[in-house]
Amino acid sequence: MQTQFSSVVKGWAMEPTEEWWRQGAVCQIYPRSFADSNGDALGDIAGITSRIDYLERLGIDAVWLSPFYPSALADGGYDVADYRDVDPRLGTLADFDELVAALHARGVKIVVDIVPNHTSDQHEWFQEALDAGRGSAARERYLFREGTGPDGAEPPTDWVSMFGGPAWERVADGQWYLHSFAVEQPDLNWANPEVRADFVTTLRFWSDRGVDGFRIDVAHMLTKDLTEPLLSRSELDALPVDGLHPMVDRDDVHEVYAEWRRVFDSYDPPRTAVAEAWVHRSRVPLYASRDSLGQAFNFDLLLADFDAAQFRRIVVDNLELAEQSGSSSTWVLSNHDVVRHATRYGLPHPDRDAGGAPVRKHGTDWVISGGVDPVLDRGRGERRARAATLFMLALPGASYIYQGEELGLHEVAEIGPEDRQDPTFFRSEGTDYGRDGCRVPLPWTASGSSFGFGPDGAHLPQPPWFADYSVEREEADASSTLSLYRRALALRRELQSAERLAWVDTGRDDVLRFRRPNGWEVVTNFGLLPFVLDRDDALLTSGPLDAGALPPDTTVWFGPGNTY
CATH class of the missing domain: 3.20.20.80 (Glycosidases)
Structure with missing residues (x-):
């Protein structure tokens, strides 16, 4: 079978096994x-x-x-x-x-x-900001801006929050604060x-x-x-x-x-x-x-x-x-x-x-x-x-x-x-x-x-x-x-090895097979037809095998066997 190797992860002072x-x-x-x-x-x-x-x-x-x-x-x-x-x-x-x-x-x-x-609008900092008013140090922890239009009654921009609706909310004294998410989540000022x-x-x-x-x-x-x-x-x-x-x-x-x-x-x-x-x-x-x-x-x-x-x-x-x-x-x-x-x-x-x-x-x-x-x-x-x-x-x-x-x-x-x-x-x-x-x-x-x-x-x-x-x-x-x-998860802990894998050619675009360095091998059938396996020593399967074949929508683990 043709084997294609992935890149090896490098660059850290400690070996991978030393960093959980x-x-x-x-x-x-x-x-x-x-x-x-x-x-x-x-x-x-x-x-x-x-x-x-x-x-x-x-x-x-x-x-x-x-x-x-x-x-x-x-x-x-x-x-x-x-x-x-x-x-x-x-x-x-x-x-x-x-x-x-x-x-x-x-x-x-x-x-x-x-x-x-962002914080909650119930955070003590934000409550302090509401009480302190324009130009205060408390408001500088957040992103307050003046509005537009007559009397500043329109939001500073037309930005939309991630949860829908305007990304600005007006407070009692007329200023607006930015909330990228819910109105109850005022954005913090990370320049502060x-x-x-x-x-x-x-x-x-x-x-x-x-x-x-x-x-x-x-x-x-x-x-x-x-x-x-x-x-x-x-x-x-x-x-x-x-x-x-x-x-x-x-x-x-x-x-x-x-x-x-x-x-x-x-x-x-x-x-x-x-x-x-x-x-x-x-x-x-x-x-x-x-x-x-x-x-x-x-x-x-x-x-x-x-x-x-x-x-x-x-x-x-x-x-x-x-x-x-x-x-x-x-x-x-x-x-x-x-x-x-x-x-x-x-x-x-x-x-x-x-x-x-x-x-x-x-x-x-x-x-x-x-x-x-x-x-x-x-x-x-x-x-x-x-x-x-x-x-x-x-x-x-x-x-x-x-x-x-x-x-x-x-x-x-x-x-x-x-x-x-x-x-x-x-x-x-x-x-x-x-x-x-x-x-x-x-x-x-x-x-x-x-x-x-x-x-x-x-x-x-x-x-x-x-x-x-x-x-x-x-x-x-x-x-x-x-x-x-x-x-x-129990097998994974036993089988884990160096942080790389090699792809193994299956002859089918809808079946993936890869091998870890210690020989742990994985085959997944994403297709509609069974895939005939060349091994009969399965460690674990996501579903039953069928007379030596891997059914659709199924994964099998083999190994360790052939290493690289």
Whole structure:
């Protein structure tokens, strides 16, 4: 067979095996939807601690906690009112310390979310800014500007927020503040030294409490140039995003991250960081470099169809980017912002499937058109999700899984307008269904008022079919998705080797095969016809083999065998 070799990742002083994050398996936990310990229908820190055995058995290297800080929940906790405390509804700092200790006792790291682009409008700084008025030092921490038109009654520009509607909000004295996201999320002014110093304090606060790393929300959006005159929306859209754009992916943001890197490296072991940076591929290495945050999320698989050509191109491209930065790649199929991949892969493709209703991609989010349409092929979606997961977990680099995907959970489309929480839904007047469907609380048992999530209900409605995907039922089924994840993650830890792979020619464009340096071999059939295998020593399969052949929508692991 013809073998094509990928690039070898180089450039770091330490060997990959000495840095857990390079090829670690990380489970993202959305705290409010993981487990509720006190019966208020909201997940909490103690609830996570109560499930430590489950997390350990899953076989992960680290937990990433989405925001757990005090918040009015205008945006699911990403509107932070206090960066150095725990939301009282989720627990206390003592509860957080107990969680960190419990995870570390099981050999599991903890990564926390940092949200530096904006605060909550309930943050003490913003409340002070409202009281202090024009020209005050308090307002200089944010991006206040005068309006236009008669008496300044029109917003400074025609910019639109990421959640829809105007990006400016007027306050009582007539000034306007910029909010790139929800109106309750005023943007910070990162030209202000006080802002920069306060976030250094926050990073040290959590690092001193034992946090192992940080996920940086919208890392590409912090620094901005609002020099007058401000450009219009169309003028901004016409500018290249090349490091000098006034609003996004500016070169000067790395001055911030260079300071953060010095903070991270002052700890032993150094704290890690990973950037959520939606930027052009040529700009990704800037965030992943050792002088900046050190690693950046790769969302390409998350946005891809279940398609061999797309998957191969994405792997090749991102291994090249990892070589350029000296970091390792990251692989993601689902998270708290997108429709779960078991559902994405079970929806008809608008370009390929006759009669399929369109599935819109809105920014970074997949949206199911009409809420419950088009019709979901649940079985196909689950087969493809299992196959894609085994493919992804075998790649060089870090793998991120999102709570519930290990159960094979689908997106919950059956949420009425009265139960929705995502600001995207309301800002779009209901035309964009938002992200609530992937944030529904987990089912732990097959019965009960909240399927074992908590003593009394859940903050988002759980559908009856959750019973079949509960931890209770899947733990009793050796063929369940949960059993597959546990076996895969355990094997992954044993099989992991140097950060490279070699492509092996299969003779078919719709079947991908690659080999890791120690001989670990992976074959995925993306096509419609079975693929005859030349080995009969499978370690793990995403579904049953068929008389020596790999069925469609299936992945198999072999190895170790032939090495290179």
